[in-house]
Amino acid sequence: MFESEKTSLSAPGGGPPQTAPGGPSLPETGGNSAAYDEPGGARRESRTADREARAKGTADAREGRRLLFPEGPAADPAGSHHERRIRSFRPRRGRVTVGQGEALRRLWPTWGLDIDGASRLDLDQLFDGLPVILEIGFGMGEATARMAAADPGTGILAADVHTPGQGNLLALAERNGLTNVRVANGDAIILLREMIEPAALAGLRVFFPDPWPKKRHHKRRLIQPEFIELAVTRLRPGALLHCATDWEPYAEQMLEVLSACPDLENTQPDGGYAPRPPFRPLTKFESAGLGKGHVVHDLTFVRR
Numbered sequence: 001m002f003e004s005e006k007t008s009l010s011a012p013g014g015g016p017p018q019t020a021p022g023g024p025s026l027p028e029t030g031g032n033s034a035a036y037d038e039p040g041g042a043r044r045e046s047r048t049a050d051r052e053a054r055a056k057g058t059a060d061a062r063e064g065r066r067l068l069f070p071e072g073p074a075a076d077p078a079g080s081h082h083e084r085r086i087r088s089f090r091p092r093r094g095r096v097t098v099g100q101g102e103a104l105r106r107l108w109p110t111w112g113l114d115i116d117g118a119s120r121l122d123l124d125q126l127f128d129g130l131p132v133i134l135e136i137g138f139g140m141g142e143a144t145a146r147m148a149a150a151d152p153g154t155g156i157l158a159a160d161v162h163t164p165g166q167g168n169l170l171a172l173a174e175r176n177g178l179t180n181v182r183v184a185n186g187d188a189i190i191l192l193r194e195m196i197e198p199a200a201l202a203g204l205r206v207f208f209p210d211p212w213p214k215k216r217h218h219k220r221r222l223i224q225p226e227f228i229e230l231a232v233t234r235l236r237p238g239a240l241l242h243c244a245t246d247w248e249p250y251a252e253q254m255l256e257v258l259s260a261c262p263d264l265e266n267t268q269p270d271g272g273y274a275p276r277p278p279f280r281p282l283t284k285f286e287s288a289g290l291g292k293g294h295v296v297h298d299l300t301f302v303r304r
């Protein structure tokens with residue numbers, strides 16, 4: 001059974017700490033990491049621990065020490081590229097719970113990856129030869145972890161800039177004994193352009209990318225001709241490019257951009273939207289959109 005963030009934090013069945021094949025033995029997640037789901041006293045304790053951790057972080061910062069998770073993701077790897085470029089995201093360090101911070105500190109050195117644009121990745125080595133799908137913008141990572149659990153024969157390279165989500169996904173991966181997930185911190189455009197070899201990916205997923213609804217922000221939307229031109233070069237023939245959105249005008253833009261790319265073929269003979277594939281779990285943003293009465297569109301295209 002998939003252990004979500006709402007379920008117990010101990011190893012499944014209350015068993016011993018999980019061992020990641022090919023990786024180190026991982027100590028049990030514990031302490032105050034259940035910041036969101038524990039009722040009453042436990043939640044209060046957790047809030048106190050949160051406050052203490054924040055106070056410690058502030059004190060450290062005052063003393064010039066840059067930590068909260070010293071071995072965790074670098075502060076702003078996307079910013080280190082000094083590119084004057086319109087970004088598809090807002091920097092989102094966000095508020096990290098004690099549990100997420102603990103997961104980042106402990107698990108990042110093994111399962112994390114800073115997008116520094118410095119070198120090409122050896123995906124075969126990173127995922128023990130598994131075919132690899134890149135997911136851009138996993139948010140809190142619940143859907144990512146579910147898909148990874150359902151398909152252990154595929155490696156998931158999950159990229160986002162959202163620090164709490166990175167901690168959450170690492171914790172979910174550990175709790176579910178997943179060894180086919182790597183969490184990448186930074187701008188996925190740099191990851192694609194500088195760090196992934198041509199034709200290296202077996203798939204690309206972009207689920208509910210920021211819709212940037214204001215007209216003056218449309219240029220920040222991820223799915224644009226330039227991005228797709230780059231992305232298709234990193235897909236191997238037959239790879240699936242899968243996008244989903246609940247923002248109708250963005251869905252129309254996606255359909256137009258993807259249909260115009262000569263290296264992509266729509267899986268739908270009518271050239272339209274795809275039925276929701278059963279393997280895509282409900283995502284956090286999707287359920288928020290559905291709650292507002294939005295209609296969700298999936299788009300599935302194959303690299304020729």
Ligand SMILES: C[S@@+](CC[C@H](N)C(=O)[O-])C[C@H]1O[C@@H](n2cnc3c(N)ncnc32)[C@H](O)[C@@H]1O
Nearest residue numbers: 088089137138139160187188207208283284285
């Ligand atoms: C609207 S959220 C959707 C999250 C998740 N897929 C869901 O459906 O719940 C979009 C996410 O994409 C991330 N994002 C946007 N542009 C990105 C980029 N260039 N590289 C990495 N992450 C990006 C944002 O930080 C954000 O977490």
